[in-house]
Amino acid sequence: MNALSTNLPLILFFLGGFGLLLAEAFMPGFGIAGILGIVLELLAVNCVWQAFGLEAAVWFTLLVMALIGLTVYFSYRSAMKGRLSKSDLVLRDTQHPEEEQRLDALRALTGREAVTATPLRPGGQILLEGRRYNAASGGEFLEKGVRVQVTGAAGDHLTVCRIDPET
Numbered sequence: 001m002n003a004l005s006t007n008l009p010l011i012l013f014f015l016g017g018f019g020l021l022l023a024e025a026f027m028p029g030f031g032i033a034g035i036l037g038i039v040l041e042l043l044a045v046n047c048v049w050q051a052f053g054l055e056a057a058v059w060f061t062l063l064v065m066a067l068i069g070l071t072v073y074f075s076y077r078s079a080m081k082g083r084l085s086k087s088d089l090v091l092r093d094t095q096h097p098e099e100e101q102r103l104d105a106l107r108a109l110t111g112r113e114a115v116t117a118t119p120l121r122p123g124g125q126i127l128l129e130g131r132r133y134n135a136a137s138g139g140e141f142l143e144k145g146v147r148v149q150v151t152g153a154a155g156d157h158l159t160v161c162r163i164d165p166e167t
Contacts, residue, residue: 010051013044014064021068025075041068106133106153113163116146126150126160135160 004011017040024034041064049057114128114135120142126135128150134157135148142148148160 007047007051010044010047013040013047017041017044018064018067018071022071022075025071103153103155106158109133109150109158110152112150114148114150114160116142116144116148119144120148120160123157126158128158133158137161 017037020033020037020040024030024037027033045057045061045064048060109128112128114126114133116124116135117127117132118124120126120135120137120140122137122139122141124135124142125132126148135150136154136157137148137160140162142160142162147163149163150158151161152159
């Protein structure tokens with residue numbers, strides 16, 4: 001029991017620091033948890049150095065670095081292919097199927113003519129086949145009631161350009 005009470009700060013610093021670094025691996029950015037985790041790991045190395053000497057502290061430092069490396073590797077692997085990749089914690093390059101379908105439906109309107117329902121500055125709304133859609137011009141200001149042609153879809157809106165009255 002004496003060995004446990006003597007090494008309790010070392011154990012608490014090591015486990016607390018490792019837990020904070022593990023939590024930091026799943027948080028965006030680098031913040032308080034990561035900094036505090038590193039500080040606790042350094043305190044654990046200091047406790048080993050004072051209790052067991054320099055050689056033990058070097059080996060303990062290598063152990064801590066290996067564990068942190070393995071944690072980063074497995075959290076990255078899980079974020080890319082494993083269980084974590086299916087959670088909402090990980091941002092994806094691809095969209096959900098419903099969003100893809102909605103964007104495909106907007107893209108299908110490309111080439112059609114519409115009328116601006118509100119001024120486009122450059123964003124606003126257009127009226128196409130009796131429905132309102134969010135739209136944006138290519139930076140050009142368009143007043144309400146101007147004839148436009150849908151040139152594409154981006155995100156949640158259509159892109160449009162003015163139809164010259166001569167054509």
